[in-house]
Amino acid sequence: MTDIQQDLNALFMSLVHVIDMTQNDNSALFIYEGYDELDFEEITLNMLSDTLYDLVLYQSFYFENLDELMIHYHFISSYIELVPKKIGPFLNDQKVLKSIMHLSKTILKEQFLRKYAKDNMMLDTLNIYFENDQNMSKASKELYIHRNTLIQRLDKFLQETGFDVRRFQDAVIIYQLIS
DSSP states (O other): OOHHHHHHHHHHHHHSOEEEEEEOSSOEEEEESSOOOOOHHHHHHHHHHHSOOOOOEEEOOOOSOHHHHHHHHHHHHHHGGGSOGGGOSEEEHHHHHHHTTTSOHHHHHHHHTGGGGGOHHHHHHHHHHHHTTTOHHHHHHHHTSOHHHHHHHHHHHHHHHSOOTTSHHHHHHHHHHHO
16 A cells, blocks of 8 residues: 555544545545535645645545446546546545536436436426526516425525526536536
8 A cells, every 4th residue: 555545534424424535546536424624625635735646536425325336436547537637636526527528418418417317397397497596586487387396496495406597607517527
């Protein structure tokens, strides 16, 4: 085991409850329990400033199913090299998707929209929300739903995908993906 692998193991095991770990020469996968509000971007930048390691940390959004996580891990592993180095040492779904948007939208939808990739009601909701310039009142009127119902749908989308379409950057990415 290399020094960097030992340091990563010690770091992650001190921060979260690691339930499984897989490592090879080029990557390490840490699966941990619970959804912690840790800022892995800040942790990564601090670690790299204290060491001379050259690494990239990718943090996926939450998966309830281990099989889905492994499919996503293999997908990310095969495309992570397309992400420009200038983006930095910390990557998440938003940064990766933005960098690989030129790939097939069908594949990207399945990986990042998950269960909503083929959910016409959610896709229509998102399209109408975007067409109304992210205005909750206008979008809810056009959808013939209460404003709180729209908020609940957007919250469910965030919980499943990690993309908050009320944030401009996330909205742009999702808009490009579904249009």
